[in-house]
Amino acid sequence: MLGIEGLSPETISGTVINLFFENSTRTRTSFEVAAKRLGSDVINMDVATSSVKKGETLLDTAMTLNAMRPDAIVVRHAESGAVNLLSQKVNCTVINAGDGQHEHPTQALLDALTIRRRRGSLQGLLVAICGDIMHSRVARSNIHLLQIMGARVRVVGPPTLMPTDIDRMGVEVHYNMKTGLKDVDIVMMLRLQTERMQGSFVPSISEYFRFFGLDHEKLKIAKPDALVMHPGPMNRGVEIDSEVADDLDRSIIHEQVEMGVAVRMACLDALIGGRRNSIGAAA
Amino acid sequence: MSGNVIRTSPPHAGSTAYINARIVDPVADKEYVGAILISDGKIADFGPNLFASGAPYGIQSVDCGGLHLAPGIVDTRVHTGEPGEEHKETLESAGIAAAVGGITSLVLLPDNDPPFDDASLIEFVARRARQVKLTNMYAYGALTAGLEGKELAEIGLLSEVGAVAFTDADHSIGNAQVMRRALYYAKAFDALIVHVPQEPTLSGGSMTSGEMATRLGLSGSPPLAEVMMVERDIRLVEMTGGRLHLAKISTAESVAVIAAAKARGLRITCDTAAPYFALNDLAVGDYRTFGKLMPPLRAEKDRLAVVAGLKDGTIDAIVSDHRPQDQDSKRVPFAQALPGGIGLETLLPISLELVHNNDLTLPQLFQRLSSTPARLFNLPGGKLAKGAPADLVIFDTSYAWKIDRDELWSKTKNSPFDERPVQGRVMATIVGGRTIYRDDAFATEAAAA
Numbered sequence: 001m002l003g004i005e006g007l008s009p010e011t012i013s014g015t016v017i018n019l020f021f022e023n024s025t026r027t028r029t030s031f032e033v034a035a036k037r038l039g040s041d042v043i044n045m046d047v048a049t050s051s052v053k054k055g056e057t058l059l060d061t062a063m064t065l066n067a068m069r070p071d072a073i074v075v076r077h078a079e080s081g082a083v084n085l086l087s088q089k090v091n092c093t094v095i096n097a098g099d100g101q102h103e104h105p106t107q108a109l110l111d112a113l114t115i116r117r118r119r120g121s122l123q124g125l126l127v128a129i130c131g132d133i134m135h136s137r138v139a140r141s142n143i144h145l146l147q148i149m150g151a152r153v154r155v156v157g158p159p160t161l162m163p164t165d166i167d168r169m170g171v172e173v174h175y176n177m178k179t180g181l182k183d184v185d186i187v188m189m190l191r192l193q194t195e196r197m198q199g200s201f202v203p204s205i206s207e208y209f210r211f212f213g214l215d216h217e218k219l220k221i222a223k224p225d226a227l228v229m230h231p232g233p234m235n236r237g238v239e240i241d242s243e244v245a246d247d248l249d250r251s252i253i254h255e256q257v258e259m260g261v262a263v264r265m266a267c268l269d270a271l272i273g274g275r276r277n278s279i280g281a282a283a
Numbered sequence: 284m285s286g287n288v289i290r291t292s293p294p295h296a297g298s299t300a301y302i303n304a305r306i307v308d309p310v311a312d313k314e315y316v317g318a319i320l321i322s323d324g325k326i327a328d329f330g331p332n333l334f335a336s337g338a339p340y341g342i343q344s345v346d347c348g349g350l351h352l353a354p355g356i357v358d359t360r361v362h363t364g365e366p367g368e369e370h371k372e373t374l375e376s377a378g379i380a381a382a383v384g385g386i387t388s389l390v391l392l393p394d395n396d397p398p399f400d401d402a403s404l405i406e407f408v409a410r411r412a413r414q415v416k417l418t419n420m421y422a423y424g425a426l427t428a429g430l431e432g433k434e435l436a437e438i439g440l441l442s443e444v445g446a447v448a449f450t451d452a453d454h455s456i457g458n459a460q461v462m463r464r465a466l467y468y469a470k471a472f473d474a475l476i477v478h479v480p481q482e483p484t485l486s487g488g489s490m491t492s493g494e495m496a497t498r499l500g501l502s503g504s505p506p507l508a509e510v511m512m513v514e515r516d517i518r519l520v521e522m523t524g525g526r527l528h529l530a531k532i533s534t535a536e537s538v539a540v541i542a543a544a545k546a547r548g549l550r551i552t553c554d555t556a557a558p559y560f561a562l563n564d565l566a567v568g569d570y571r572t573f574g575k576l577m578p579p580l581r582a583e584k585d586r587l588a589v590v591a592g593l594k595d596g597t598i599d600a601i602v603s604d605h606r607p608q609d610q611d612s613k614r615v616p617f618a619q620a621l622p623g624g625i626g627l628e629t630l631l632p633i634s635l636e637l638v639h640n641n642d643l644t645l646p647q648l649f650q651r652l653s654s655t656p657a658r659l660f661n662l663p664g665g666k667l668a669k670g671a672p673a674d675l676v677i678f679d680t681s682y683a684w685k686i687d688r689d690e691l692w693s694k695t696k697n698s699p700f701d702e703r704p705v706q707g708r709v710m711a712t713i714v715g716g717r718t719i720y721r722d723d724a725f726a727t728e729a730a731a732a
Binding site: 077079081082099100103163164165 | 500505
């Protein structure tokens, strides 16, 4: 079995399709490396995002791919709920690699794993998720998972980037970094999408960086040993200062990427390998 | 659970007595066991004592067996795909669905392709309705040319050929100056303007703002987008003295503001659609696009306020807001799905929930469904009166069934109420004395007494 202990034969002989309706080099590569490391065949499908009839393409593509009997389809789509819709049309495993502003489950899993490796447990930790909460699927998935794992979660950002009633998801809401970062164990920065920087949600990049960008000065507000995370790709000088991003004592951004492959390998093996014997695999 | 739509029968001539019915008279605000006599398509007589000892010889009589009989529903908010999108709904398929739903008059929204901003379109609808020969069909005229919200449509000319009111359908008029001029100008023709109040710059989201939208990662339209526009419109009515009817009220704040305006004596009326008193934003959970409506389904507190508004009369009328959408429009990611739900066949059973829940009496319900919309839109029918058209619905309030979209007659199946258990069903629909729908469970071929 290629010398990988405990790996099921189904995974090794499996076929994984990376179906990305939205560009993502990092997540796609991470899934591809994970699947290949497990011995699966990987097909990358690049689907044009400019198509007017995206919805039709989505279901048509889903049914076409399904007919080829893959073991898993890894899907990213720009619309919330699109992966859910696609999964209703196929009978193989579907893994959500990010849908709109809804969820990015493997990102949350890799974040949790990274934190656990550094801190031993998530129980009782205080995590601040900072920046564009409104448009972030990473924030939503982390809010769910981190709280389940026993951490407390704060969200920090300008009110224009804070979704309505986000406090109903159990988080503390802060509109400035001074109170938001106080006593936190983990500072998780989010990427600010370029199209949201210029005037519509925040006045300018320099104003955003001044008040919400993470530099060493703001990091001092957090616990002395607080760790810095970012799902990538980073906008240096927008949401995070290079000095913080590259500070190996504080930044665990590269470890996140490494854990990403591990978590995706685990997901693929659990879902593909377990397919024909799901009860045994789960137990 | 099936019935027959009847289009072949000749115009009603002679007399028919419907006896042993529980008659719902919304205008008199009464409900009693009695009979109704129809002659030459019109109501000749009715009351608790009519034919108390049986119908006289020579008159065909139908024993209603204690079922309810009320003025047929007047649904002032119906969209079909004809002309332009006949694959979604034709006037014929809409007429059939209306017949099955107990709707005896309906008013067609003008947002077709082409839009009803030209007299020939109003005449086209009238001609097609005569061919379809089912429910009475009327049409709105467009309020602005091309429904673009910029220049006034030909309100006078459209009125002349029979447009019963003016609206830009689901497009809100964002420009206050345009709305002001429309209200002023329409006064010359005493024309009613119907407006869906939603501030356009705030209401572009996929669903109502709040916890559910945040969890689903969908963009939100805040409920305040509605009340802001309601408040603006109230000021414009004060300024112009125009006749305004606000459509599809869906939020608690709007109900409160309209109640206050009415208390000041302002001439303003409003309606809501069945989804807004029967569903809340939980219905779009799991990205259910059949629950994507315009305005979006709101929070439970808003739903309760809409029920309360119906109860105290702040909300004058109930509409179906029938809007067929095909699979291509709904089987897509939520944000891309087109809004709207079908509602003709489910309007009565859903509305009867208000009666079963003791929010309204049956006469009050038929004020909202029949007599008030007929009065506001100046349509015949909608009431029990000697000489009025014999537009009637016979229904069973206790008949329990489950809405199944595949059993609906509309061409598209996008019902937000799919799989909902309901209580109450139309047994027969009568237009101008002619039975256009009869449920199999209702035997009307009763022998003459």
